[in-house]
Amino acid sequence: MKRVILLVEDERPIRRLVHGILARSGAYRVLVAKTGEEGIQIGLEFPSTIHLLLANAILPGMLGTDVAVKLKAVRPAMRVILLTGKAHKDLAVLNGGFQRLEKARAGEDLLDRVRAELGGAVRAAGGG
Numbered sequence: 770m771k772r773v774i775l776l777v778e779d780e781r782p783i784r785r786l787v788h789g790i791l792a793r794s795g796a797y798r799v800l801v802a803k804t805g806e807e808g809i810q811i812g813l814e815f816p817s818t819i820h821l822l823l824a825n826a827i828l829p830g831m832l833g834t835d836v837a838v839k840l841k842a843v844r845p846a847m848r849v850i851l852l853t854g855k856a857h858k859d860l861a862v863l864n865g866g867f868q869r870l871e872k873a874r875a876g877e878d879l880l881d882r883v884r885a886e887l888g889g890a891v892r893a894a895g896g897g
Contacts, residue, residue: 771798777808777824777836790879805831812840819847826851848886
């Protein structure tokens, strides 16, 4: 069974890169949102488990933590990784205690970070 990831990213090149890496792994079903509002709507309406929220830390009009907090209120088991544009001294405040991954390293580290956050349960299913 594929794990479900909700990707919330407003930057098209990053959204396409992350979606492509996850989809090619074969281990994940990826739901995609371009805005925080759309991500919240998908997260509230999706009829099955969402295992991981992968959201831009700073979205137009809201923070990734806003999306995470709203969805975790109804999906407490959902894990969260925030994508960041750069290491920022105030990011600890912005990330609300959630895991984070720098976008510049997403291509290199994305699958390892996702597997680690989900407990490695899909390693055999995806192969990559």
